[in-house]
Amino acid sequence: MSGAAIRLRGLAKRFGRRPALAGVDLDLDGRQIVGVVGPDGAGKTTLLRALAGLLEVEAAEAVVLGHDLAGDVSDLKSRVGYVPQAFGLHRDLTVGESLRFIARLHRLAPEAFAARAEVLLARTGLDAFVDRPAAALSGGMKQKLAVVCALLPEPALLVLDEPTAGVDVLARGEIWSMLERAREQALVVLSTSYVDEAAACDRLVYLDAGRVVAAGTPAELRARVPFALYRAWGDDPRAIARAARGLEYAQGARAAGRCARVTVSTARAPDERRVLADLAALPAGGVRFVERTPLDMESTLLALAQELGARGSA
Amino acid sequence: MRWRRLRTLLVREGRATLRDPFTITILVAVPLVALLAFGFVLSTEVKGLPLAVLDASDTPASRRLIADLAAQGTFVPRRVVTRAALERALVGGAVSAALVVPPDFDRARARGADRPQVQLVYDGAEAVLAGNAEGYLQALVEAAGATLARPGAPRAGDGVTVAERALFNPTLDGKPFMVAGTFGFVLSFLTILITAVSIVNERLGGTFEQLQVTPATSVEILLGKVLPMGAIFTLDVVLMVVVAGVVLGVWPQGSVLLFVGVSAYYVSISLAAGLLISATSETANEAVQKTVLVSVPLVQLSGFIFPIRSMPIPFQWATTLFPATHYIAVTRGIYLRAEGLTTLWPELLALLGFGVVLIGLALRTMGRRP
Amino acid sequence: MSDPIIRTQGLTRRFGAFTAVDALDIAVAPGTIHAFLGANGSGKSTTIRMLIGLLRPTAGSILVDGIDVIRHPRRVRDRIGYMGQRVSLYQGLSLRENVEFYAGLYGLAGGELEWRWGVLRERFALGEAEAERPEDLPGGLRQRAGLALATLHRPRLLFLDEPTAGVDLHSRALFWELIQEEAAAGVTVFVTTHFLEEADYCDWVSFIDGGRLVADAPPEALRRRFSAGYRIAVALPAAARAAARAVLAAGGHAVEESAEGLRVDSPELAPRLLETLAQLVARHPEARVGIEQPAMTDVFRNVLAPAAGGRA
Numbered sequence: 001m002s003g004a005a006i007r008l009r010g011l012a013k014r015f016g017r018r019p020a021l022a023g024v025d026l027d028l029d030g031r032q033i034v035g036v037v038g039p040d041g042a043g044k045t046t047l048l049r050a051l052a053g054l055l056e057v058e059a060a061e062a063v064v065l066g067h068d069l070a071g072d073v074s075d076l077k078s079r080v081g082y083v084p085q086a087f088g089l090h091r092d093l094t095v096g097e098s099l100r101f102i103a104r105l106h107r108l109a110p111e112a113f114a115a116r117a118e119v120l121l122a123r124t125g126l127d128a129f130v131d132r133p134a135a136a137l138s139g140g141m142k143q144k145l146a147v148v149c150a151l152l153p154e155p156a157l158l159v160l161d162e163p164t165a166g167v168d169v170l171a172r173g174e175i176w177s178m179l180e181r182a183r184e185q186a187l188v189v190l191s192t193s194y195v196d197e198a199a200a201c202d203r204l205v206y207l208d209a210g211r212v213v214a215a216g217t218p219a220e221l222r223a224r225v226p227f228a229l230y231r232a233w234g235d236d237p238r239a240i241a242r243a244a245r246g247l248e249y250a251q252g253a254r255a256a257g258r259c260a261r262v263t264v265s266t267a268r269a270p271d272e273r274r275v276l277a278d279l280a281a282l283p284a285g286g287v288r289f290v291e292r293t294p295l296d297m298e299s300t301l302l303a304l305a306q307e308l309g310a311r312g313s314a
Numbered sequence: 315m316r317w318r319r320l321r322t323l324l325v326r327e328g329r330a331t332l333r334d335p336f337t338i339t340i341l342v343a344v345p346l347v348a349l350l351a352f353g354f355v356l357s358t359e360v361k362g363l364p365l366a367v368l369d370a371s372d373t374p375a376s377r378r379l380i381a382d383l384a385a386q387g388t389f390v391p392r393r394v395v396t397r398a399a400l401e402r403a404l405v406g407g408a409v410s411a412a413l414v415v416p417p418d419f420d421r422a423r424a425r426g427a428d429r430p431q432v433q434l435v436y437d438g439a440e441a442v443l444a445g446n447a448e449g450y451l452q453a454l455v456e457a458a459g460a461t462l463a464r465p466g467a468p469r470a471g472d473g474v475t476v477a478e479r480a481l482f483n484p485t486l487d488g489k490p491f492m493v494a495g496t497f498g499f500v501l502s503f504l505t506i507l508i509t510a511v512s513i514v515n516e517r518l519g520g521t522f523e524q525l526q527v528t529p530a531t532s533v534e535i536l537l538g539k540v541l542p543m544g545a546i547f548t549l550d551v552v553l554m555v556v557v558a559g560v561v562l563g564v565w566p567q568g569s570v571l572l573f574v575g576v577s578a579y580y581v582s583i584s585l586a587a588g589l590l591i592s593a594t595s596e597t598a599n600e601a602v603q604k605t606v607l608v609s610v611p612l613v614q615l616s617g618f619i620f621p622i623r624s625m626p627i628p629f630q631w632a633t634t635l636f637p638a639t640h641y642i643a644v645t646r647g648i649y650l651r652a653e654g655l656t657t658l659w660p661e662l663l664a665l666l667g668f669g670v671v672l673i674g675l676a677l678r679t680m681g682r683r684p
Numbered sequence: 685m686s687d688p689i690i691r692t693q694g695l696t697r698r699f700g701a702f703t704a705v706d707a708l709d710i711a712v713a714p715g716t717i718h719a720f721l722g723a724n725g726s727g728k729s730t731t732i733r734m735l736i737g738l739l740r741p742t743a744g745s746i747l748v749d750g751i752d753v754i755r756h757p758r759r760v761r762d763r764i765g766y767m768g769q770r771v772s773l774y775q776g777l778s779l780r781e782n783v784e785f786y787a788g789l790y791g792l793a794g795g796e797l798e799w800r801w802g803v804l805r806e807r808f809a810l811g812e813a814e815a816e817r818p819e820d821l822p823g824g825l826r827q828r829a830g831l832a833l834a835t836l837h838r839p840r841l842l843f844l845d846e847p848t849a850g851v852d853l854h855s856r857a858l859f860w861e862l863i864q865e866e867a868a869a870g871v872t873v874f875v876t877t878h879f880l881e882e883a884d885y886c887d888w889v890s891f892i893d894g895g896r897l898v899a900d901a902p903p904e905a906l907r908r909r910f911s912a913g914y915r916i917a918v919a920l921p922a923a924a925r926a927a928a929r930a931v932l933a934a935g936g937h938a939v940e941e942s943a944e945g946l947r948v949d950s951p952e953l954a955p956r957l958l959e960t961l962a963q964l965v966a967r968h969p970e971a972r973v974g975i976e977q978p979a980m981t982d983v984f985r986n987v988l989a990p991a992a993g994g995r996a
Contacts, residue, residue, distance in 0.1 A: 038852070039823060039824065039851070039852025040850045042852075139723060139724050139725045166723060166724030166725075166849075168723030168893065168988070169880060169984050170985060170989070171723075173985060193850075193853075194879070195881065196981055231975070233953065234958070235955065238864055238868065254860065254861060254885075257904070257907075258904065258953050259975075288955055288958035288962060289961045289962045289973075291975060305853055305854035
């Protein structure tokens with residue numbers, strides 16, 4: 001796949017009077033996993049549905065896989081695999097029947113279908129449940145089935161809306177492996193509220209109030225955040241966090257596990273040595289060791305959100 | 315039960331309802347539309363009905379008969395010349411009934427031997443209309459015939475049997491009948507529907523659960539939801555009484571106070587029914603479907619449109635199973651016959667019984683945990 | 685554990701042939717944050733609803749603050765606060781009117797209500813939202829408002845069912861700060877969530893899978909048992925390594941060599957280890973120490989892993 005697979009300029013969508021997307025600019029190409037993150041109501045689902053060709057949108061430019069979103073999208077739909085937020089398959093069809101149904105919709109050749117289905121079913125462990133109705137599967141299995149159905153016709157673009165939301169931890173990992181495998185053949189665009197998944201994406205798009213606020217690789221996003229992260233380990237991390245909030249350059253402090261994570265504004269903070277010393281000297285909580293750690297995805301996303309709040313656009 | 319908690323619940327429910335334009339519109343518009351629709355449009359009234367007349371006799375006597383009929387205003391005679399034309403007019407719907415005066419009408423009358431006969435022809439397919447028209451027409455003809463037999467001094471028994479006269483509604487005006495029935499229809503169907511849907515939606519929204527976790531008792535929660543609605547529907551009753559009077563000219567013959575009181579009680583029965591339906595429904599759609607399912611037989615078996623007396627006996631018994639039947643009977647009694655407690659007590663007793671059962675069941679359902 | 689404020693024994697709930705909760709034995713210590721974790725459909729919501737008396741168990745017993753919830757569900761109501769999955773703000777009313785409504789149900793009024801609401805409004809950052817309708821508020825604010833309402837009458841126990849679902853990260857973090865403050869004030873918080881990382885904000889974790897309790901311990905204990913432990917990397921120039929190694933070894937820790945310097949693996953982070961590290965940095969300021977804490981998601985993955993494979 002060469003060239004920009006997705007190119008959006010000023011993509012907008014209203015539902016009645018409510019603007020769901022207020023001008024999205026985006027360039028995505030290559031085979032990668034792109035994560036769309038942002039608060040609820042930011043427009044993630046709307047954006048994903050638009051990319052799958054399911055919505056009528058306005059845009060200065062909106063091209064997905066070479067198809068103009070404003071024009072006839074029926075050909076586009078045959079090249080996109082879409083997994084919606086709620087379980088979108090027929091509950092009374094068995095696993096096998098669901099796959100055959102999809103195959104017929106896309107008019108897949110029987111041999112191609114059989115081979116591909118067998119591989120996908122084996123990989124997900126669904127082959128053991130071929131004759132079970134979809135409604136009787138566990139949450140994780142249902143989601144895997146939904147992903148398999150989307151992958152069956154070998155789409156060039158895979159769009160998934162919170163594919164692992166509320167799914168048990170093992171299935172989540174397995175679904176993610178499926179996506180990493182799918183990345184070899186397609187562009188994968190998904191939305192997620194899990195921080196660890198966001199960190200594992202090749203590229204992130206931060207959406208808020210219908211607009212792209214930040215986009216880039218996790219490393220790029222980390223670099224543009226004007227914060228530094230320190231950790232203070234001690235006996236009572238909650239007390240440490242409370243005390244740390246009092247520091248005038250501290251953006252926020254929170255206890256997580258055995259440490260208090262303190263986010264510090266690089267603009268307002270003195271040098272690293274001083275911060276470390278201040279933290280070690282905190283009067284409460286029994287601080288025993290302090291360190292500066294590289295910003296992780298959670299702090300990055302939090303910082304982006306706070307930045308928006310400060311700018312008043314959240 | 316604490317009054318303060320109940321008051322808190324009532325205030326909230328009242329505020330939320332009054333601020334919901336959609337619900338307010340439904341609660342005011344639907345009763346009024348129903349009233350006007352049933353009152354004006356659906357009245358099975360006998361007035362100004364076209365009547366085909368085939369006067370084969372064509373004598374002064376027959377012409378006088380027809381003129382008398384026309385003068386009443388109930389029928390509008392339209393002359394036809396042939397039998398075929400008469401049947402065409404009848405079947406085609408241009409006329410509701412037809413009168414055939416035989417060629418020997420005058421001779422028979424003059425002879426005085428037999429009672430002169432005329433033939434009334436109806437479209438039997440229009441059963442309701444035919445029934446009314448038949449009775450009326452028969453009476454008119456017989457009265458006209460009596461006048462003819464002894465002009466100036468008709469005697470009962472002369473000419474024909476005594477004409478029937480309708481008690482309590484001499485003009486057989488259908489409007490009061492329908493208006494009275496409409497109260498029953500609205501306070502059953504609409505009340506149950508709004509109550510059921512409103513409670514189901516609140517349950518689905520999660521606010522119900524939140525209420526159950528507070529110190530509020532199930533009785534308080536139930537009353538808090540249902541009393542404001544009951545108040546609104548009772549106001550609806552008053553509104554409908556006024557509109558029926560002012561626009562349709564139909565006022566209750568009997569005690570308005572009694573009527574509003576009984577109506578308020580009936581509203582509480584419907585509220586309980588709505589509650590029971592909501593308790594057995596998972597979604598608002600289901601609640602609507604169940605309400606409709608209940609309301610269809612209610613319309614057919616409550617005496618609202620179809621007279622109970624003309625139903626087969628088993629069905630007549632079945633009608634007593636609907637509270638609506640008794641309420642409509644009470645309403646018609648008060649509106650049309652100025653009846654009071656002395657004559658209406660059987661129906662009122664039945665309503666009391668229904669109320670106790672349904673409200674009791676509703677309270678039990680509210681308190682039950684799944 | 686000192687007298688638990690919540691205790692269940694053999695708590696079971698069946699829906700027809702389906703067992704949603706299977707013989708749950710949990711105990712919650714007063715003044716702690718007790719997390720109840722699991723995937724959707726694992727039985728979390730069913731459990732919490734039984735604990736507060738909304739749902740009757742099929743079997744087992746529940747004691748909340750000494751009250752038999754199954755027999756007398758109403759008696760707990762004035763001492764618990766609940767926030768369900770759907771935040772229960774009435775749509776036709778403003779936030780302020782919602783406050784007055786719930787206050788009325790708990791018998792809170794007048795000056796006392798004003799004062800209490802003032803405190804909460806400040807603490808939960810709800811100032812500008814008072815006159816707004818809930819449907820006009822952003823998700824994060826609505827969640828905070830829901831929590832404020834749940835604590836309005838100063839309950840001893842808070843039951844929160846997936847309070848951070850669908851809420852943006854920033855609001856989630858703020859939310860947990862608020863919960864931690866409540867616990868610090870002595871309130872017992874029982875919270876369900878499917879975000880496993882949030883276990884780190886809590887004092888105790890009960891992890892439920894398919895209706896059954898598969899782990900029940902403080903987060904650190906779970907880390908110790910179900911992960912490879914903490915990995916401490918010390919990057920420093922070769923010259924200093926021997927001396928640094930001596931410091932670490934003196935603290936009784938096993939030290940390994942690595943490309944950049946030294947490495948210590950430890951199942952837990954004892955105060956002594958932390959102090960040793962502090963000494964190390966004091967003596968070798970050019971050393972860069974990094975502590976890698978096992979992620980809770982990985983910990984729970986390991987909890988489930990032995991049972992995994994072909995789960996339906």
